[in-house]
Amino acid sequence: MIRVRLERREVTPAWLQVAIPIASVLVTLVLCAALVRAAGADVIEAYRILLLSTFRSGYDVQDTLVKAAPLLFTGLAVLVAFRAKFWNIGAEGQLMAGAVAACFVGERTFLPAVSLVPLMIVSAALFGALWALLPALLKVRLKVDDVVTTLLLNFIMLYGVTALLEGPWRDPKSGYPNAPSVRIEAEFPLVPGLGVHLGVALALAAALLVWWMMSRTTLGFRIRAVGHNPAAAAYAGIGVGRVILTAALVSGALAGLAGAGEVGGVRFQVTSDLSSGYGYAGIVVATLAELNPLGAVPAALFFAIVFNGAGTMARATGVPIYLADVIQGVALVTMVAGRLFATYRPRLVRPLAPAPAPGPEATPSPLAGRGGGVAAEGR
Amino acid sequence: METLVTLLDVGFFAALVRISTPLLLASLGELLSERSGVLNLGIEGIMLFGAMTGFTVAYFSGSLWLGVLAALLAGALAGLLMAFLAVVLGVSQHVSGIGLTLLATGLSFYVYRLVFGQPASPPNVVPFRPWPVPVLSDLPVVGPILFNQMPLTYLALLAVPAVAFLLYRTPWGLDLRTVGENPRAADAAGVNVWRMRTQALVIGGAMMALGGAYLSISQFNAFTFGVVSGRGWVAVALVVFGLWSPWRCAAGALLFAALEALQLRLQANNVLHVPYQVLLMLPFVMTIVAMAIVSRNARAPAALLVPYRKEER
């Protein structure tokens, strides 16, 4: 019997950082093929539609880009937070906070028309940041678990917004539980030549900016240091609490911008189903990107393609549209598993000549114990 | 004030116990996982998966108990997947848990749509009916509150002392607690750390899924996409709030259920002129407040979130 031993790598080769996400996406598609089969559809045909329907027309490409923008924003939001080990699972709520702020500003009639779009963007970022600041403060000051608080705050935001939409903020014209539409001047302009709204360009710019911040500035350095080892960072004189708060503000602002894009460029009003899971999808995007801001661009595009293609696929083949959600979940799981190869190198080892086992305790179950195949070694 | 008092009748407390059922099961399941050193954030997805599986099997087999069994199996399977990721591979428990929730959620939606399509009115089952305990259910006050409940509710109530007994009074429980506190010590004493953690995750997963199934075949009579709506996350908070003790955890679940029961009553009676969403929000706000209060003396298992790799120090 040959065992697999994992040895820690000194340096992760660059090609692996690209190969691992691609491989995990491929593994995901293979695994999900079983579900497509279960739906009685032809796997190749279903995947062809799922992945290629985006490229049928310029309109479809634009549609995908528009869909990718909030994914990119929330992906960036999550990765900045995760880099600081601030477990922000609350991009969903922060996006909503940004959307509410943007919509509220966009409806104000007393504001000069030209100031609307910039003000929407700034206020969305601000509100998103503030909504993220609360759990970060609880974490830094009171050591309250951030995973739980950010998750719960999503629900609080959702119920709060619904209360507003069914109460004081209900659109008097339509009577539906939606906010009134923003002014026409508050709708985001289209990017010349691309036909997509301003938010898409902003998301791309944000990716570049976040990449620059994380790898080229002292703030990014501090965020990485705190995330990897807060004790060493504190010893070296870095204010750990302040860095976490800063990362939370940046993260929340990015998620808030996703909300601004949805209000200003897509819906023009706040609805309770505005987000539909972009916050959680951001976690998948960030993980698939290996927390690299530039990697978030293809990762967001991939999921935009899948989400857009899923509708077409469902209509054409009868495979439920929720295949997209499954792919998202499976991709995250295969990606965290695959990332192991970035830090460890698998190596086959031949064990010694086996001696008789001394007792009944010596037979480990296939999953538990070191007999299970993967025994990490090294120091 | 008077209206408030009239709200707190026997029916209110019976409802409270009913509502606490999924929270009890899920938070005890999470507690077992965390006591072994693994945070299982797959809980929200596992509950939904349990709700879907339990409902679907009950619908087609006509047997609620087969549905329960199926949900238990589904949860155990999900726990096994979490164990593969967090225990065997030892990758980030946060991310793999979220991944499991997304996966289980997507899968629940997918399978439900595949099986039932998009019917005009959602399919439903005849849910569990109360099983009055002979003699005891006739007791005043206590009878209707505790002894005229659904079978799964009894199960959840019994799970509290059962888990406490398992943890504190059995060799298995001692080994499990040791694995969660100091896996190296457990290993040195001949305990298989991976096996213990896997067992905890499998049992915990089954309990979470059972909590979900309660929602779709006992509290309600159908599966809807929003049937769990954050109860899993609340269960995670309850474990922290309960300082990793099954008794305190159960107390937290009852407290949370009381808030929800109150909310339902207020909504029905409309005595307070508050939007019902604010009442829905209330338990979540209270959970965060409660966590902020207990955070100071929160003593998580020392090895929580730390993967165990034998030859690494």
Place this chain on the structure above:
Amino acid sequence: MSAGRDVAMIPDARPPLVAMRGISKRFGPVQAVADVDLSVAAGDILGLLGENGAGKTSLMNVLFGTYAADAGTIEVDGRPVAIRSSADALAVGIGMVHQHFELVPRHTVLENLLVGRAGPDGRLTRAAALERLARIGCDYHLELDPDRLVGDLAIGEQQRVEIAKSLVRGARILVLDEPTATLTPREAEGLFRALRSMAARGMGVIFISHKLGEVLALTSRIAVMRHGRMAAERANDGSLSKPELARLMCGRDLAPPEKPAMAPGAPLLVLDRVSARGRVPLRDVSLALREGEIVGIAGVSGNGQRELADLVAGILPPASGTIAVAGRAVPDPSPRRMQALGIGRVPEDRLTTGMIGAMPLSESMALPWIDEPPFSHHGVLDRRAIRAFAAAGIARFDIRTSGPDARTGTLSGGNLQKALLARELARGPRILLAAQPTRGIDVGATEFVHAQFLALRRAGGAVLLVSEDLEELFALSDRIAVMYAGRIVADLPIGEASVERVGLLMAGVEERAA
């Protein structure tokens, strides 16, 4: 090849309790153990000597099933056994007392004994454990209250729990890894008495240490490891001497570092009646560190040395008293301020507080000064300067690594310590704080580290050397201050300090005023 094989070949009616043959173990590029033979007979107390990193602990972890050997066999009572886990080791009667106790502080003594429930004859019941515990108590003078929480016990008592854990399970071979490192001399004496009575009752004991004196005093045979190989194995029949053992351990004569006499200058760092909270609170600590002086801090682990180091490093704020650097009081000490005042800081945990394992070495080395030129300008990193700084340190201190981009965590202990020193000495500090600077690193690196301290001293700087290694303290220090229970109980010029006197002070024995 080695004496070990000859010993094992001596014809004997009874086979040895345990015999390891041809054991090898590799960690990545490091050959930790290479083709080692070792055997222990009933009644034997075997001293296993060796420098840090010589492979003693790795060899014993193979015996105890913690590591899987790459090659070799193990026999117990002459029968080959496969030891794949601690459970296997316990089942054949091998128990191990680790240097860092493997106990659960939140459990009681009895609960710690019951974990795993493995006994010599199948399952261990509560009653049986209690009964055995009582018997161990009177047989070996290892009394323990089964219902106390382990976290509330003193270190010496915790070690008893660790030993009792093995004995309750019926261990016949007991391995102790550096068991006296954290004990007071008195507690150590108690341990030796217990070990002798175990051997007298036919058990085998393997005693790992690098302290020559106690090995000579306690053991019946001595095996010496060097660079993963068995360098020698001798009977301890009175013919062995400390210098001889030291030569065997290091492969050459140890030359004490050359330390020219110097007159201390002006005080650089003065602590005046400083108290601070911490796991071991500091109480009224006063200490002065002058130019051209190395001051050693001695003490049994956990008597406030860590807190003292944290205080000087700026991460533990003082509750009262004053800290002055170069004659000026530091009103609000912080890591940043202490750095700025010219204090180089080498923390005890190289990888958990010193550097960041997951970052490239270059970034770990620039960590404390990342805000300042040349590493950054107006918040923007100068990556070239960061790499150049690391490259210079690597070249100057002969750090073995693939380069500035290597993940910090992949460096060996000695190279990590060199990198940390390169970082902390780069800005020419007047004061260097060094906590356990040579723990777990090889002889070459240790000499290098010591040479850096002496160079700083020669240049008129000062070193605050916190160490649990008395030999190191006596070799380098101009003065030795002894800590006990959060206080400095003595501050002796090296001429007045003897190992015996410091040892007593470390144990809390108060000196009568002369």
